[in-house]
Amino acid sequence: MLHPTGVDRVERAYLRALLADSKSQLFGISRTALGFVLLDRRGCLAVATALDSGAWGDADLLSKFNPRLDQARRIGQSFVRRIAFKKARKSRLLAMLETHLPRNYTYINVGHSNLNPRMFDGVDAAQKVVLIHDTIPLDLPNTQRLGARDEFYQKLKLVSERADRVICTSSQCEADVRRHLDKIGRVPPITTALLGIDVPVLDTKSHPPESPYFVCVGTIEPRKNHALLLDIWKDWGAEAPPLYICGKRGWNNEAVFARLDAGIPNVIEQNDLSDAQIATLLSGASAMLFPSYSEGFGLPPAEALTLDCRVVCADLPVYGEILGNSAVYVDVDDRYLWEKTIKKLAVTPRSDPEPRYEPPTWAVHFKTVLTVI
Secondary structure: OOOOOHHHHHHHHHHHHHHHOOOOOOOEEEEEOOEEEEEOHHHHHHHHHHHHHOOOOOOOHHHHOOOOOOHHHHHHHHHHHHHOOEEEOHHHHHHHHHHHOOOOOEEEEOOOOOOOHHHHHHOOOOEEEEEEOOOHHHHOHHHOOOOHHHHHHHHHHHHHHHOOEEEEOOHHHHHHHHHHHHHHOOOOOEEEOOOOOOOOOOOOOOOOOOOOOEEEEOOEOHHHOHHHHHHHHHHHHHHOOOEEEEOOEOOOOHHHHHHHHHOOOOEEEEOOOOHHHHHHHHHOOOEEEEOOOOOOOOHHHHHHHHOOOOEEEEOOHHHHHHHHHHOEEEOOOOHHHHHHHHHHHHOOOOOOOOOOOOOOOHHHHHHHHHHHO
């Protein structure tokens, strides 16, 4: 996992926390193109080790010649098959779990994947706990991939009908989830626990550029509102400081892609940096800019603050909850104020923040979550 998403990081944190609980039995379920594999604690530990080291091994023949898989999935699916405790065809998932899992176990779904009837039928005997990161596919459907809204609605409908508990990542997330579940029907018990924020590790082989410069982190998709920054830098012209846009190209954003391809003075697209390289870039930046229209949590701005990097972000309620008084909030539609704020920060030297940002911790998150499940 060279470039983990925010959801990837949450899944990894859950894996580490559950591995640390040596008193409980631990199993993992992974879906592959050939069916499901069941991992025991040793297998889960192997996955955690590979996530840290990047040593996944090679793709096996079954994956290598599957044209529907990209290279990352070929390697990942081959890895879990090698370390599997048990394997089963898709139609045999329930039989495998009934045979090899203890009674009264808890199924935790952290990443919105596998929220489908087949999986819930397979874990029917379990207490089913689902972590929901956001409801953006329903709230901003025009910014999503084709079909994403309907797909997410079906997942939330399944949660309404069959989940025993929902975990939300913020009070704003809980309010959104309750609003949608209430329209669907049943609202399962909800526990809200802020995600933990880890201080990013710097890249020891690189150094930040000469200041001033700005950084924007996130997938280049409509919801992230890169167009606002491109407008500001276009009008600023040759005198503008560098703007580093760090993130993969996403979907439904051809106009922004075309502008990046045509080139705007001092706008640098960086879509293949590691987490450590981005952290190093942030460590010397004049500020991180985050004009997103909507967020479920917003890990990048919080991580930037742990590096003492100033943050300018949209005035979303979730940011007030997570970032408090440590960020500069600007109306997402007020281009003039964004431009004024950015230009002021470009000539204002960085200084140690007062008070220093105190991020939410995983220890508090899991104390809350594991108590109720």
